[in-house]
Amino acid sequence: MSKHVSVYCSETATLNEDVFAKVCKEESIEHDRTVAMLPYGAANVIGSESRWYYFDRALASDSLFALDDSLRPVTEAGNPYSGLRRTRIFSFGSCNMACPYCKRDCQFCDAHGRPIVAVDVPISDLFLLAETAVERTEIVRFSGGDPVMYARQCLAIAKYLWHVHHTKVSVAHNGSAPSWIERMLPYLDSVAVDVKATPDKAGRIMGLSQRAGAHFISRSIESIRTCCEHENDVLVDVRTPLFGDTTLEDLVWIGEQIFHTHSRKLFWTIRLYSPAPHCDFTQPSLKNAIEMIRSLSEIIPNAWIGVRGRWHNSPMLFIKNGRILNDDAQHLDDVPTSGNRL
Numbered sequence: 446m447s448k449h450v451s452v453y454c455s456e457t458a459t460l461n462e463d464v465f466a467k468v469c470k471e472e473s474i475e476h477d478r479t480v481a482m483l484p485y486g487a488a489n490v491i492g493s494e495s496r497w498y499y500f501d502r503a504l505a506s507d508s509l510f511a512l513d514d515s516l517r518p519v520t521e522a523g524n525p526y527s528g529l530r531r532t533r534i535f536s537f538g539s540c541n542m543a544c545p546y547c548k549r550d551c552q553f554c555d556a557h558g559r560p561i562v563a564v565d566v567p568i569s570d571l572f573l574l575a576e577t578a579v580e581r582t583e584i585v586r587f588s589g590g591d592p593v594m595y596a597r598q599c600l601a602i603a604k605y606l607w608h609v610h611h612t613k614v615s616v617a618h619n620g621s622a623p624s625w626i627e628r629m630l631p632y633l634d635s636v637a638v639d640v641k642a643t644p645d646k647a648g649r650i651m652g653l654s655q656r657a658g659a660h661f662i663s664r665s666i667e668s669i670r671t672c673c674e675h676e677n678d679v680l681v682d683v684r685t686p687l688f689g690d691t692t693l694e695d696l697v698w699i700g701e702q703i704f705h706t707h708s709r710k711l712f713w714t715i716r717l718y719s720p721a722p723h724c725d726f727t728q729p730s731l732k733n734a735i736e737m738i739r740s741l742s743e744i745i746p747n748a749w750i751g752v753r754g755r756w757h758n759s760p761m762l763f764i765k766n767g768r769i770l771n772d773d774a775q776h777l778d779d780v781p782t783s784g785n786r787l
């Protein structure tokens with residue numbers, strides 16, 4: 446590991462060596478193997494990123510998405526994240542897609558378009574990072590890149606946390622591996638799955654052939670259905686990027702695929718594309734995008750939809766049954782451009 450990179454582990458976090466050995470054996474992981482991870486922030490610390498379960502505000506008292514249009518109030522005036530659960534982000538440093546707005550020359554880019562170079566981290570450090578998250582009452586969230594590139598390692602950490610602490614994890618996944626998601630399901634609290642576009646547009650957006658793009662969209666939809674049909678109440682956050690040429694018909698098609706059933710487990714996050722270096726995708730107008738999503742919401746009643754102007758520190762606009770439900774809308778005008786890892 447580079448001497449400038451460290452892992453966000455607390456000094457008091459300790460590994461249960463017996464369970465560590467057991468889950469590594471079950472998943473055929475050698476203890477001395479490393480995993481490529483993306484450092485975070487100016488200090489280059491692996492795992493120093495945390496995010497909120499923003500969709501918590503749409504949950505009813507039974508921990509499924511509310512049937513009515515009421516949002517949970519924030520618990521601290523002026524703080525839109527207060528009262529929400531917090532996740533600790535495990536950002537894996539590779540992906541099986543090649544979305545041009547995210548990657549350039551096989552590198553990931555930060556919010557300013559600068560490449561981030563993945564570094565090798567010992568697998569035991571990731572277990573300690575997970576222990577640190579538990580210590581801080583945070584939910585471990587496997588993200589990336591894409592965690593499917595380290596499918597066995599994620600499963601091993603998830604099993605470890607379940608056996609040692611009886612806590613579940615979260616996954617942010619591009620949807621390409623429904624069979625992996627199925628294996629993860631007993632250990633999942635929530636999952637985010639990308640449906641990036643309609644089958645005819647997906648290939649271009651993911652940096653793949655049209656045929657491959659269409660194939661992966663069908664896998665994303667299969668992943669979502671697998672989660673929704675599972676007996677455990679796993680919350681599913683579907684993520685769709687919105688470009689300048691995304692149409693209402695495109696969104697209705699996606700909505701009809703995902704909201705045909707089990708809508709109480711589903712939240713749909715739509716994020717507006719921001720210009721990325723060397724990428725000729727068009728940026729949507731904020732006003733048009735919100736109007737389009739309101740129309741979408743009237744066509745797909747009862748669907749919880751969140752609109753986000755960018756990935757980080759952007760307020761979430763909650764829309765349901767054609768209505769904007771929170772008054773953070775005006776802040777979306779402030780949204781700067783960048784941060785497209787969708």
Ligand code: SF4
Pocket residue numbers: 540541542543544547548589590591619651785786787
């Ligand atoms: S946007 Fe997501 S799926 Fe696409 S290359 Fe980046 S990490 Fe992979």
